Amino acid sequence: MDEYTSQEVYCDGGESQFIMNMIDESIIYKNNFLVFTTLVGRKINFLKILKYIKIIEGIKVLETTEFLQGKLIRWGLAWSFYCDIDDFFNNNPLLINNSKFDNLNLEVNKEHKILRIYKTKSKSQ
16 A cells, blocks of 8 residues: 555546546536546556546547656546537526526637637626
8 A cells, every 4th residue: 555644635546547536427417517537647547447437338539748847757538528619508408498508608719729708798787
């Protein structure tokens, strides 16, 4: 067993297993979130996780990136069960007929992979 302090979280199987568990849980919560993300600290774990996530049914978008700072490299992973934003907002049972999402605005910059979601005040406010 690896050593860890009381302030750290320990998962049998380490970082890769923790993230693969998170991927499995994302299937359960796919209607609650548009995008899931994680940061991976070791390349060997990133490659193992990437291989694992590619076999998960229903994931329609998978993006990866490297974060470089000096000699330190970390890997980012983002996935979604929706092809596009409209699919998420128009077909999501949690959002349909939910007044909390009235006046919700979306801006998408596909070139820079930026999604901005904001709410405007209704005319009655």
